[in-house]
Amino acid sequence: xxxxxxxxxxxxxxSPLVAxxxxxxxxxxNKPAKQSFILAVFAGVFIAIAFIFYISVTTGSTMxxxxxxxxxxxxxxxxxxxxIAAGAELFTxxxxxxxxxxxxxxxxxxxLQCWTRVYFGNMLGAFVMVxxxxxxxxxxxxxxxxxxxxxxxxxxxxxxxxxxxxxxxxMCNMLVCLAVWxxxxxxxxxxxCFIVMLPVAMFVCAGFEHCIANMFMIPMGIVIxxxxxxxxxxxxxxxxxxxxxxxxxxxxxxxxxxxxLGNIVGGAVIVGLGYWLADNTELLGAKAQQTKQQxxxxxxxxx
Numbered sequence: 001x002x003x004x005x006x007x008x009x010x011x012x013x014x015s016p017l018v019a020x021x022x023x024x025x026x027x028x029x030n031k032p033a034k035q036s037f038i039l040a041v042f043a044g045v046f047i048a049i050a051f052i053f054y055i056s057v058t059t060g061s062t063m064x065x066x067x068x069x070x071x072x073x074x075x076x077x078x079x080x081x082x083x084i085a086a087g088a089e090l091f092t093x094x095x096x097x098x099x100x101x102x103x104x105x106x107x108x109x110x111x112l113q114c115w116t117r118v119y120f121g122n123m124l125g126a127f128v129m130v131x132x133x134x135x136x137x138x139x140x141x142x143x144x145x146x147x148x149x150x151x152x153x154x155x156x157x158x159x160x161x162x163x164x165x166x167x168x169x170x171m172c173n174m175l176v177c178l179a180v181w182x183x184x185x186x187x188x189x190x191x192x193c194f195i196v197m198l199p200v201a202m203f204v205c206a207g208f209e210h211c212i213a214n215m216f217m218i219p220m221g222i223v224i225x226x227x228x229x230x231x232x233x234x235x236x237x238x239x240x241x242x243x244x245x246x247x248x249x250x251x252x253x254x255x256x257x258x259x260x261l262g263n264i265v266g267g268a269v270i271v272g273l274g275y276w277l278a279d280n281t282e283l284l285g286a287k288a289q290q291t292k293q294q295x296x297x298x299x300x301x302x303x
Contacts, residue, residue, distance in 0.1 A: 018099060018279040020184035021272065025097030028089065029110045033117055036089055040118040043088035044125020048216035050079025052133065054204065059142055059149040066205070073201030079213075080176070080200050081193040084183060091119045091212055092173050093180045095268035102276040119260075126215035130223055139224050144236030147224050151243050154221025157214060158250050162258050165209055169262020170270070172208030175199040177267035181275070209259040218251045 028036070053075040061068040083090045094115060100106040133139070139147030160168065179199035183192040203210070224232075225243040233240055 015275075015279045017181060017184045018275055021096055021099040021181065021275065022103050022105065023100075024184065025094075025100035026105050028094055028118075029097055029100065029106050029114045031089075031114075033113075036114065037117045037121040039087065040089040040091070040121025041125040041128070042086070043083050043090040043118075044122035044127075044212060044215065045129055046082035046086070046088055046125075047079040047090070047122070047210075047212050048126045048129035048133075049082070050076045051213055051216050051220075052129070052138070053078055055146060055149050055153070056141075059146050069205040070201060073204035074197060076204045076213075077197045077200035080179060080196045084180075084192050084196065085189055089118045089121065091115065091122050092176045092210060092263050092267055094118045095173070095264055096177055096180065096272045098268040098272040099276050102273060102280075122212045123215050126212065127219060129216055130219045133220065134223050134227065139228060140232055140235065144232050147228065147232060148236045148238060150217070151221045151224055151238075151246070154218045154246055155243055157209065157218055158245060158254050160209075160254070160258075162254065165255055165258035166262040166265075168207065168209040169211065169259035170266035171206070171262075172203045172210045172259075173263040173266035174270055175203040175208065176210065176263075177271040181271060209255070209262065211256060211260040211263050214251075214255055214259060218246070218255060222246045222248060222251065 031039075054072040057075045058068050058072040061071070063071065080090075082088070083093070097106055097111050097114060101108065101111055139150060141147075176199070179196040182195045182199075186192060186195070221243070225240060225246040228240075
């Protein structure tokens with residue numbers, strides 16, 4: 001075995017969390033495609049349920065801006081708890097497969113296939129919940145205030161600049177992936193669920209952007225704006241024209257694309273590859289030294 005290979009093996013074994021993250025990604029990539037897609041649908045449903053919980057506990061709140069968002073954020077953390085405890089495939093944590101890729105155990109093609117099926121599975125699950133919530137008439141709760149809250153949240157998400165949405169996506173998935181990363185330190189399910197609460201609550205409180213949550217929230221606002229009956233608008237005492245900017249085109253261009261890219265950078269690059277880099281500094285140093293020696297040898301040969 002070469003010195004570089006020995007150093008790589010030592011680096012992989014050095015951090016149990018990095019090793020666990022690598023195996024976590026490998027397991028996701030190797031999961032049968034149909035199973036992975038179905039579990040991704042469940043994850044989309046779970047995150048949508050969490051946003052429903054958020055809207056329900058924050059609508060009409062008189063606790064003040066900060067406390068209302070804290071309570072809502074803690075309620076929203078139920079989504080990641082369900083993903084972890086019930087077992088589901090969530091795109092924003094699936095991007096941690098980059099750790100397995102960095103260890104040369106996953107190919108780029110395998111990653112992209114996994115990310116694609118999980119992403120669209122999440123989207124389908126979220127849209128199923130949009131249809132169910134609208135059909136169930138939840139938007140009319142509290143004299144239409146539930147639906148009005150949903151509309152305002154969805155509209156706010158479309159008013160970031162592209163750069164803002166991208167950065168908010170980065171910060172969001174840093175917290176989501178750090179929450180998941182911490183669960184690698186324990187096998188106790190209750191501890192795992194408790195660990196994820198504050199990171200998730202924090203990103204919700206701060207207004208960071210999560211592409212899968214937005215797959216429910218913004219389409220929910222679009223559906224209410226387009227199809228809610230007149231009785232809803234009268235009860236909520238607002239005009240439909242106030243939410244004319246809630247369109248599919250605006251959603252995709254102003255939110256879905258930049259937030260998804262930001263989530264990938266925050267989770268796959270900063271957290272996943274960042275921790276891999278911290279765990280493999282000796283290997284990188286050896287590679288740099290090897291490259292330097294090779295360059296020196298080539299220069300002498302030319303002389």
